[in-house]
Amino acid sequence: MNILVCISNVPDTTTKVKFIDEFKKLDTSGIQWVINPWDELSLTRALELKDDPSKGIQKVTVAHVGLAGSEPTIRKALAIGADDAIRVNAEPADGIFVAAQLAEVLKKEAYDIILCGIESSDYNGSMVGGMLAEFLDVPSVSSVSGINIENGGIDLTREIDGGKEVIVTGVPVVAIVQKGIAKEPRIAAMRGIMMARTKPIRVFEPSGSRPMTELLNYEKPKPRAACKYIDPENPKQLVELLQNEAKVI
Amino acid sequence: MSVLVFVENWDGRFKKLSFELVSYASKVAEMLGSGITAVSLGTVEDAELSKLAAYGASKVISAENDHFAFLDNQNYTSAIADVAIKENAKVVILSNNNMGKAIAPRIAVRLKAGLGAGVSRLPLSIDPFVVYKKVFSGNAFANLSIKSEVKVLTLAQNSFEIIEKPVPVVIEKLRVEAAENKTVVKDTQKQSGKILLTDAEIVVSGGRGMKSPDNWAPLVELAGILGAATACSRPVSDEGWRGHEEHTGQTGKIIAPNLYFAIGISGATQHLAGVSGSKYIVAINTDKDAPIFEAAQYGIVGDALKVLPKLVEAFREVKGK
Incomplete structure (x- = not known):
């Protein structure tokens, strides 16, 4: 079986985002770009499955929609251990555009398990995985916190309100994964970094699909009122404020 | 239409x-x-x-x-x-x-x-x-x-x-007609009786400042008095002090309760990403410069383990439980 891990290129999650052009554009100066955290966990789990010969995984490929500027992030995924990479050479305009581009590639080459992170930490859309599955007309399972392969069958753990479910499904399947899928993201070793330089990144030109949304402008959150400090010896004051000022208890 | x-x-x-x-x-x-x-x-x-x-x-x-x-x-x-x-x-x-x-x-x-x-x-x-x-x-x-x-x-x-x-x-x-499900649920595990974190109007959350999993009783008690759900920060769930279903933050659960108690949580960007939708945040932390106080409306600078029992007492008085 082959696994495809879809990766998104996002600002490091500790970035204090700033905007330019009257809040129409993200100020990319000084931003460190990283693999979206959930995609990184997906890749880690895919490689764990490949490391275990009993699971029967031949190859782990990463796929990304983005211009050449995001290749360092793809190389990072290769350094962590992916075997090869696909890049669709287009600006990732919106979720449906990205999903359509990935779907075009996947009509040309088949994968058994397709992993997507539950959201990207930049646009928080939670949509590419589900849209990709719909374009391909294959099953999808969302909120996946565990994936295992037993006797060629695929077991997915799905988080539900107040618990979890174990789901069995065939291939191909799109699993949309969240926390729990792997414990810690795998880090590239020096050997991996050296090997990544020669691993292939195959570049596909985009198909004709169009985005359906346009981001008009950004707003920064309104600054919160300054914190009111309460004497630790007098917690009753907090109770009063929550009752009479905030009116939340 | x-x-x-x-x-x-x-x-x-x-x-x-x-x-x-x-x-x-x-x-x-x-x-x-x-x-x-x-x-x-x-x-x-x-x-x-x-x-x-x-x-x-x-x-x-x-x-x-x-x-x-x-x-x-x-x-x-x-x-x-x-x-x-x-x-x-x-x-x-x-x-x-x-x-x-x-x-x-x-x-x-x-x-x-x-x-x-x-x-x-x-x-x-x-x-x-x-x-x-x-x-x-x-x-x-x-x-x-x-x-x-x-x-x-x-x-x-x-x-x-x-x-x-x-x-x-x-x-x-x-x-309506429907095909056989292609994704089949073969097992379900559900906890009953607990207030769901994503539904809760009040959430009481503990971080590393709680120092040990053995110190959680007063936090759980406070949650009980307020009819609140309990939550925790990432290090706490990573250490296994609390289950990962309680982890709130960017990679954990994103919540937006009316009131969020951050107890012994410093308030890293990734944590705030999961709770910044809260209407009110109460922060308790020993470090007066902790970023959580920038996100909070009400703050207590002090040791969570010393402040918590006093809070339990004060809230019990008004809630009568």
Whole structure:
């Protein structure tokens, strides 16, 4: 079986985002770009499955929609251990555009398990995985916190309100994964970094699909009122404020 | 033309989130000058279905098939998309919870619609159709224009008030066809009796400042007094002090309660990304420079383990428990 891990290129999650052009554009100066955290966990789990010969995984490929500027992030995924990479050479305009581009590639080459992170930490859309599955007309399972392969069958753990479910499904399947899928993201070793330089990144030109949304402008959150400090010896004051000022208890 | 709202049920019942969603859909329908139809999948009694009329749903379609007892994304998508086409829906609204995230993207593709995910306000305008949503995990917001003829929206949880608007209701029962589920649930584990973190109006959360898993009793007690859910920061769940289902933060659960207690939590960007939607934050931390105090409205500088018992006492007095 082959696994495809879809990766998104996002600002490091500790970035204090700033905007330019009257809040129409993200100020990319000084931003460190990283693999979206959930995609990184997906890749880690895919490689764990490949490391275990009993699971029967031949190859782990990463796929990304983005211009050449995001290749360092793809190389990072290769350094962590992916075997090869696909890049669709287009600006990732919106979720449906990205999903359509990935779907075009996947009509040309088949994968058994397709992993997507539950959201990207930049646009928080939670949509590419589900849209990709719909374009391909294959099953999808969302909120996946565990994936295992037993006797060629695929077991997915799905988080539900107040618990979890174990789901069995065939291939191909799109699993949309969240926390729990792997414990810690795998880090590239020096050997991996050296090997990544020669691993292939195959570049596909985009198909004709169009985005359906346009981001008009950004707003920064309104600054919160300054914190009111309460004497630790007098917690009753907090109770009063929550009752009479905030009116939340 | 209509607005279609998908209302999930939990063992045949609706909850606060369902009524928020219908209230939101009613307001969008008012803006469009159109009707509103609610669709429910699976078995729900008429008495429960008619509750949706209190928030403006004048038509409720209850689509039934035994396969709907379990979520299969393809079957749910087909059922909702078919109703959307039949009702000539121009806007389809779901919650941005686990269910909405699972099926809204598929429905959008099926209807050739743009998706506004996690919107937290009414549309700014109808033509162009502009929605407001969180980006960069709460570090910014964006106005997004949806250009397709049909639009799909998911509403961020706890971002819209329930608005009562009683209307007469027509309930339409629909026995629909569905293929066998291709994703089959073979086992379910559920904790009962606990307040769900994503539903809770008050959340009491502990971080590394709690020092040891053995110190959690007063925190749990405080949550009990307030009818609150318990949560924790990432290091606490990574250490296994508390289960990972309690982890709130960017990679854990994103919550938006009315009141959030951050006890012994310093407030790293990633933690704030999960809780910045809270209406009020109370922070307790020994370090007066901890970033959590920038996000909080009320702060106590002090040792969580010393402050907690006093808080328990003070809240018990007013809550009488």
